[in-house]
Amino acid sequence: MAIPYPLARLGELLSGLNPKDAFLYSPIQGRPKARQLWHEKLVKEDARMESIGLPVVTAGICHAISMGAELFFSPGDTLFLPDLYWDNYEQIFGIRLEGRIERYPFYSPDLSSFNVEGLRHSLAQTTGKIHVLLDFPSNPSGYSPTPEEMKAIAEVLVQAAASRTVVVYCDDAYHGLVFEKTATSKSLFFELIGRHPNLIPLKCDGITKELSFFGGRVGFLTFGTSVAASEILVDKSKSLIRSGIGSPVGISQYLMEEELMDARHDESFESMREILERRYRILKNALSKPTEQWTVYPFNAGCFCLLKLREGLDAEDIRQRLITEESVGVVNHSDRHLRLAFCSLKEEVIEPLVEALERVCGNRK
Numbered sequence: 001m002a003i004p005y006p007l008a009r010l011g012e013l014l015s016g017l018n019p020k021d022a023f024l025y026s027p028i029q030g031r032p033k034a035r036q037l038w039h040e041k042l043v044k045e046d047a048r049m050e051s052i053g054l055p056v057v058t059a060g061i062c063h064a065i066s067m068g069a070e071l072f073f074s075p076g077d078t079l080f081l082p083d084l085y086w087d088n089y090e091q092i093f094g095i096r097l098e099g100r101i102e103r104y105p106f107y108s109p110d111l112s113s114f115n116v117e118g119l120r121h122s123l124a125q126t127t128g129k130i131h132v133l134l135d136f137p138s139n140p141s142g143y144s145p146t147p148e149e150m151k152a153i154a155e156v157l158v159q160a161a162a163s164r165t166v167v168v169y170c171d172d173a174y175h176g177l178v179f180e181k182t183a184t185s186k187s188l189f190f191e192l193i194g195r196h197p198n199l200i201p202l203k204c205d206g207i208t209k210e211l212s213f214f215g216g217r218v219g220f221l222t223f224g225t226s227v228a229a230s231e232i233l234v235d236k237s238k239s240l241i242r243s244g245i246g247s248p249v250g251i252s253q254y255l256m257e258e259e260l261m262d263a264r265h266d267e268s269f270e271s272m273r274e275i276l277e278r279r280y281r282i283l284k285n286a287l288s289k290p291t292e293q294w295t296v297y298p299f300n301a302g303c304f305c306l307l308k309l310r311e312g313l314d315a316e317d318i319r320q321r322l323i324t325e326e327s328v329g330v331v332n333h334s335d336r337h338l339r340l341a342f343c344s345l346k347e348e349v350i351e352p353l354v355e356a357l358e359r360v361c362g363n364r365k
C-alpha cells in the first residue's frame with residue numbers, strides 16, 4: 001500500500017482527513033465503500049434494487065452516460081430523445097459516437113403530461129436495436145411524470161423490447177428535487193428492472209446536484225441486468241476508465257461517503273430541496289399571470305422551467321435584449337424557447353425577472 005506524502009499546504013488544508021483517503025488513488029471501478037453506500041441509498045429508494053449489482057464510479061454523470069454509450073452504442077445507431085433535452089446528449093451520441101438522433105415532442109398535444117403516445121409512435125417507426133434516453137426531472141423542462149405516466153413509459157419500453165434490443169439511459173441527475181405530490185420522485189430505472197431480456201436499463205446518477213457537489217465529479221453507472229452480467233460490464237468499464245481518465249477522483253468519493261453516512265444527511269438534503277421549492281413556488285406564481293408573450297410548459301421538479309415565446313419573438317434576440325436592457329441572464333433553447341433556472345435565482349429577484357422579460361418581449365413587434 002502506497003504511503004501518502006502530503007506537501008505542506010495540501011497537508012494543512014486537508015489535515016482533518018486520513019491522508020490515505022485524501023491523497024491516494026481510488027480503485028479503477030471506485031472505492032468499495034462509495035459503491036456500496038450508493039447502492040444502499042438506491043435500495044432504500046426502491047427494493048427492486050436489491051437484485052442489481054454495484055455501480056461503477058464515474059467522473060460525474062455526463063461520464064456515466066458517455067461510458068454507458070461507449071459500451072452499447074455503435075456508429076450509425078439511433079438514439080430516441082424528446083425534443084426538449086440537455087444539449088450534451090447531442091455531443092455524446094451524435095458528434096462523438098456518430099449516431100442518429102430521432103426526436104419526438106416532449107409534451108402530449110394538450111400540454112398536460114409527458115408524451116407517452118409520442119414516444120410509442122416514435123419507437124414504432126424503426127426496427128432493430130435502439131437507444132432511448134430519458135431524464136426526469138428533466139433539463140430543460142423541469143417536468144417529472146406522475147407515477148402512472150412513469151409506469152406507462154416503462155410499458156412502452158418493455159413492448160418495444162419484444163422484438164429487438166432496447167438500451168435505456170436513465171439520467172437521474174436531478175433525482176429528489178420534486179415539488180408537487182403528483183410528480184414521482186422515483187427513477188424510471190426501477191420500473192425497468194427484470195422486465196424483459198432484450199431491455200437493458202442503465203442508471204446514470206451522482207453527487208453533482210443531489211449532494212450539491214458540482215465540482216466533486218462523482219457519478220455512478222448502474223447496470224440493470226443480472227448481477228453476473230453487471231460484473232462483466234463493470235470489468236469492461238474498468239478498461240474504458242483506465243484508458244480514459246485513469247481512475248476516478250478518490251477524495252470526492254471519500255467526502256461523499258462521509259456525507260451519506262452522516263446522521264444529518266436526509267435533513268440537510270431536505271433543507272436544500274425546500275429552498276428550491278420556495279423559489280419554484282414564487283416562479284409558478286409569477287408565471288400564473290396571463291400574458292400574450294409566452295406559454296409556460298408544465299413544470300413541477302428539478303431546477304428549471306421552459307417558456308415558449310409567442311410567434312414573432314426570437315429567443316436569442318430576447319436573451320440578448322434582457323442582458324443589455326435589463327441586466328438579466330437567461331438561457332435560450334432552440335429559436336423559440338427560454339429556460340429560467342430558478343435554482344440560481346434568489347427569491348426576491350424572481351418576480352422582477354418575469355416582469356423584465358414581459359417588458360422586453362412586449363417591446364418587440
Ligand SMILES: Cc1ncc(COP(=O)(O)O)c(C=O)c1O
Pocket residue numbers: 059060061062063086135138139171173206208218219
Ligand atoms: C440532465 C443532466 N444530466 C447530467 C448533467 C451533468 O452532470 P455532471 O456535471 O455530473 O456530469 C447535467 C448538468 O447540467 C444535466 O442537466
